[in-house]
Amino acid sequence: SLYNSNLEKEKDIFSTTIPVFVDYRGGKKIINWIHDCVDVFVYQDKICIGTTEKGFDFSIFSCNGNKIRDIHLNEEKRKITADEKNSILEQLKRKKGPEQWKIYSSTNEIKFRDYYPAYQAFCVNDDRIYVFGFLQDYKYNVRILDLNGKLLKKGFIPAMVLNNVNFKTGF
Secondary structure, X not given: OEEOOOOXXXXXXXXOOOOOOXXXXXXXXXXXXXXXXXXXXEEOOEEEEEEOOXXXXXXXXXXXXXEEEEEEEOXXXXXXXXXXXXXXXXXXXXXXXXXXXXXXXXXXXXXXXXXXXXXXXEEEEOOEEEEXXXXXXXXXXXXXXXXXXXXXXXXXXXHHHHOOOOOOOOO
């Protein structure tokens, strides 16, 4: 939604129904471990909204909330393997320790989806959309698009380069 200087809503420009990361049912906390991305970047005079709800999608709006374009790339879905799920759970167990894990696992249920979302994060800078996929073999899949949605480059970046980056600030 866009608001004026008096914080009065002027216009709704985008809506999505991304499922929650944490849900509570039957006295347990249900954690959807790998979840869809939805984020907003304001770049120069444009609003860029990205969501993986239906795939690799972005919507670009003017600063007045008028839609300029939608961007969609057909990307092959990547299955979340049993080994990857087990590895995530093992890392969590090690991090918590045996006693804390026993308590944690009795009050929390971790759920995994079948496929990774199209991406996990993105940022907009230098007239480009930088899109970051999920970790695979200690690397992140990165795609760079122009603001019209043309794929300019794709490749992989080692995990150690991105592990401490805040995508909002770049640091």
